[in-house]
Amino acid sequence: MKETLKNMFFFGAGAAFLTKEKLEELKTELVEKGKVTQEEGKQLVEDMFKKSEEAKNQLEEKIQHAVTDQLKKRNVATGEDLAELKSQVEQLKAMLEKMSAEE
Numbered sequence: 343m344k345e346t347l348k349n350m351f352f353f354g355a356g357a358a359f360l361t362k363e364k365l366e367e368l369k370t371e372l373v374e375k376g377k378v379t380q381e382e383g384k385q386l387v388e389d390m391f392k393k394s395e396e397a398k399n400q401l402e403e404k405i406q407h408a409v410t411d412q413l414k415k416r417n418v419a420t421g422e423d424l425a426e427l428k429s430q431v432e433q434l435k436a437m438l439e440k441m442s443a444e445e
Contacts, residue, residue, distance in 0.1 A: 365390050 368390075369383035378386060413420070419427075 362387070362391055365394075 365387045369378075369387045372378045372386070373380055373383045
C-alpha cells in the first residue's frame, strides 16, 4: 500500500507541480531556439498548464480514494461516525439527568 501511494505521488508530482513560470521558461527557450512560434508557445503553455492542473486533481482524488479505502478496511471511525456517537452520548446524558431529577 505504501509503495502504491508513493508511486502515485511521484508519478503525479512531475506533472502536477509544473508551475506557470517553469512552463513560460520552457516556452521562451523553445521560441528562442526557433522550435515554435510565439503563438504556438503560448498555446503550449496553456495546454500544459491545464494538463498539469488536471494531473494534480486526479492525483488528489486517487490519494483521497486510497486513504478512504484504507480507513474503511481498518474500520477507523469517520467524522460522521464520531458525530453520531456524540449525539447518542448527549441523548443518554439527557436521559440520565431526567431520571436523576425524577428521583
